[in-house]
Structures are given as structure tokens and as C-alpha cells.
Amino acid sequence: MQYVSTRSLEAATTFGFSDILLAGLAADGGLFVPAEYPRLTAAELASWRETLRVEGYAALAHAVLSRFITDIDSAALRTLCDRAYNDQVFATADIVPVSELDGGLWLGHLSDGPTAAFKDLAMQLLGQFFEYELARRGTTLNILGATSGDTGSAAEHAMLGRRGIRVFMLTPAGRMTPFQQAQMFSLDDPSIVNIAVDGVFDDCQDLVKAVAGDLEFKQRYALGAVNSINWARLVAQVVYYVACWLRVTTSDDQQVDFCVPTGNFGNICAGHVARMIGIPINTLVLATNENNVLDEFFRTGVYRVRSSAETAATSSPSMDISKASNFERFIFDLLGRDGARVRRLFGEELASKGYFDLSDTPEFAELRARYGFVSGSSSHADRLAQIREVYARNGVLIDPHTADAVKVAREFVQPGVPMIVLETALPVKFAETIIEAVGVVPERPARFDGIEDLPRRVVELPNDPDALKRLIAERAEPVPDLPR
Numbered sequence: 001m002q003y004v005s006t007r008s009l010e011a012a013t014t015f016g017f018s019d020i021l022l023a024g025l026a027a028d029g030g031l032f033v034p035a036e037y038p039r040l041t042a043a044e045l046a047s048w049r050e051t052l053r054v055e056g057y058a059a060l061a062h063a064v065l066s067r068f069i070t071d072i073d074s075a076a077l078r079t080l081c082d083r084a085y086n087d088q089v090f091a092t093a094d095i096v097p098v099s100e101l102d103g104g105l106w107l108g109h110l111s112d113g114p115t116a117a118f119k120d121l122a123m124q125l126l127g128q129f130f131e132y133e134l135a136r137r138g139t140t141l142n143i144l145g146a147t148s149g150d151t152g153s154a155a156e157h158a159m160l161g162r163r164g165i166r167v168f169m170l171t172p173a174g175r176m177t178p179f180q181q182a183q184m185f186s187l188d189d190p191s192i193v194n195i196a197v198d199g200v201f202d203d204c205q206d207l208v209k210a211v212a213g214d215l216e217f218k219q220r221y222a223l224g225a226v227n228s229i230n231w232a233r234l235v236a237q238v239v240y241y242v243a244c245w246l247r248v249t250t251s252d253d254q255q256v257d258f259c260v261p262t263g264n265f266g267n268i269c270a271g272h273v274a275r276m277i278g279i280p281i282n283t284l285v286l287a288t289n290e291n292n293v294l295d296e297f298f299r300t301g302v303y304r305v306r307s308s309a310e311t312a313a314t315s316s317p318s319m320d321i322s323k324a325s326n327f328e329r330f331i332f333d334l335l336g337r338d339g340a341r342v343r344r345l346f347g348e349e350l351a352s353k354g355y356f357d358l359s360d361t362p363e364f365a366e367l368r369a370r371y372g373f374v375s376g377s378s379s380h381a382d383r384l385a386q387i388r389e390v391y392a393r394n395g396v397l398i399d400p401h402t403a404d405a406v407k408v409a410r411e412f413v414q415p416g417v418p419m420i421v422l423e424t425a426l427p428v429k430f431a432e433t434i435i436e437a438v439g440v441v442p443e444r445p446a447r448f449d450g451i452e453d454l455p456r457r458v459v460e461l462p463n464d465p466d467a468l469k470r471l472i473a474e475r476a477e478p479v480p481d482l483p484r
């Protein structure tokens, strides 16, 4: 399996999985995607059902990933899957269980990992991949990132204890919930360096850009990232679409729909890939909150990025985005894999106008029929109403991101087709909104008992790139001076 960039022109260079694993963007500014999607046979789908039933989630992950990753030895790949997906890491041996709600809806539970958010599913495997690949190359990596919540803690819990890896994670001082802070600051390991910056999230991001933008410094300390555009994260997510479909159906031709709360198009992009390889997904329902950049595109054909001033702070904060960083992968497919056109749209057009418009194109007219996409959005009041309703009818508490999706799912559910709503976080992470909706304090799983009372390990730093560089120079994982 080879990979290409979404902006590559004819006769483009192709790359193996190991080449793109540690890279962010392609050199031309595009994102990496498979040169062509594997197409599954009916026999393979049937064998996957057996694999999940008999051997479990890690074995299914190995089977699915083997179709996308051909430059890691199969036995080694299986070991990495076993280490990422087991009941020591996840709260359940099923890894991704499903449960039924009323009205044809199901929940696919993506939040039983160490930080109770769906990002754990991709990040745990990424940690294994990074450790494996760094050891193979005889080198090390210092991850530098900024977080306002879920991504940073999922990354830290995944990289913790991985040989050759250190994490420098910037957070805006005093601006995360006590629970989110505790999830990160309670980690007691020299490989994790938590940094509280005197500033807001945008300041943290600017600091990362300033320091990683110093190429000499970046190279000297082998600085890297764990951003959501990493293909390895995406392909790890394809596995849970397959697992949910298998768990909800009894025969291999039975179709399902998925409804996915999204901002960056990270989660649902994996659903698109699952559908492209032949998983019988009828409709992919995309749900946004008030920051409806993507809902607007799927309704109108206009993709208009927002400024940070136009980006609202909502009660489903992990979807408060101004542009969807994985969206280019879907547009590449939609436009018949025309890299020159993608380059024009995401390069020149967005830079000069701030939007592009596909409303009059034949591709947009076929979008629903060919790719199964529909969309909707929710408001704070909708989320409260859904949390209340699901609790009243099913006795289940859902988090506000999942509530976004339940609201939109109900608008599109078809008789006889299971609608699987992907649950992206446990309610305990967003207790304030749950209490506002139903007056109930969400249950706290035992693994999070008392985390706020543990000693806090965090370095306070002024909003100053030089101070950050000094800290990295002091605490970085040493970089061996080896040829690749």
C-alpha cells in the first residue's frame, strides 16, 4: 500500500506507511491518503466477523490495518495492536462496546479509554507505532503540542512510558476544567512535561508555531507533533466503524447508518474510508454544534472557514473549530482525486477569499448518492434537551458532544436501518452541562477517583518562545546523532 498527497500532481511520488507516520503535512502542503483504497471481498467481510467474535478487537484491528499497512511485519503489527487495545488500557475488553437506545438509535462507545474521549482509540495505537518506528530508526522524538483539553491528555496517556519519546504539552493556565487539568498534571513521569502558559489557547498555539518554525532548533531537538491530520490516527479509527457495524448487525449485507459529532472532520473521515473500502454504511450523518462550518458545506456546497472571533465557545467545546483540518481528504475523493484542483481550492482560493464554492458542480450534486453524506447542527438548548430525553427514555447519560449527534441522528433515522451514534466522551468530563440538563452529577468511573487531589506536575511559563526553548533544551530526550 502506497500513499500520495491530496495536492500531488500527475505522476506523483508515492510513500510507504513508515514514511508518512512521523511526517505531518506532505511537502506540497497536502494530506496523505492511500494511492487507492483497498476493496474488500464478501469473504473478507465474513472473516472479519469471525475474527471479532472469536479473537476480539485487537485481532480485528490487525486484520483491518493489514489492508493499509504493508511495510510493517505482520507479527509486529499484531503485537502493536495487542498492546494498544486490551483491558489494561481500556475499561472494557470489548474496547468499543455498543448499546441500544430508543427510536432505532444505537450508541458506539468510543470513550472507554484512559482519558474517556474517543481520541484515545487512535492515540494509543499511535504511541505504539511511534515507539516501534523510532526504535527501528535508532532515533528519538520530542513531541511539542498545545491543547485546550482532550487531545493533549489523550496524547500524554498514549506516549507515557514509550521509549525514546518525550511530550511537551502547552495549556492555557487556569483555563481548563479541574478534571481536565488533573488528567494531565497528575501524570508522574519524566517523559511528560506539562506547561501552563500565562495566556489563552491561541497564545499556546502561537508559541508552538514560533518554536517549531525555528528549523535549526526543530532539527536539533527532533521536534514532532501528534496532530489530527496524521494518517495513522485516521486509519486506527476505521477499525471502530467496522467493529460497530459487526456488533449491530447479524449478516454481512445488512446496512447501518452512522451519526458522528465532528468539527475537524477527523472522526467521520474514518467513516468515509470505511464506506469506501466496502463496509455497508448507507448514510454518514455529520453533526456539528453552533460552529457549523461543515454542516454549511454539506447543505450548500460552500466551505467557508471562520476567524477565531467568529468561532463560538460552546458546551461541546471539542468541536469549536474555525476550519476542518481533515476535510481536504474528502474533497480529494469528491473531486475525482484531482490534486491540482484541491491545491487551488485549499491553497489559493481559501487564502484569497476565505471560502470556496462547489454548489454548481456535478460532484456536489452527486455527493449524497455517491458518498452517503447528510448533515445537521445543534444548539446548546438542543443538547440539553437531548441529554434530558435520552436520560428519561433510556436511563443513560450522554455527554454534550454525543448529544449533538443524537439530535441530528433523530432527524435522519430510517425505519429498519440501525443508526449508530458515536459517543465521543464520557459525561463525567463535562459534568457542568449534565447537571444543567438533568440535575444529576454524572458517575465517575473508579479509574478517575480522586485525581484532582494528586500532586500537580506542571511548569509555569511566561508567554515567551525563548523561555519555552530553554525548557525544551533542558528537558528534551537526547537525540542520537545517527544517520537515518
Ligand SMILES: *Cc1c(COP(=O)(O)O)cnc(C)c1O
Pocket (backbone or CB within 6 Å): 117, 118, 119, 150, 151, 228, 261, 262, 263, 264, 265, 266, 267, 268, 318, 319, 401, 424, 425
Ligand atoms: C475531538 C473531539 C470531537 C471532534 O472530533 P473531530 O476530529 O473534529 O471529528 C468530538 N467529541 C469529543 C469529545 C472530542 O474530544
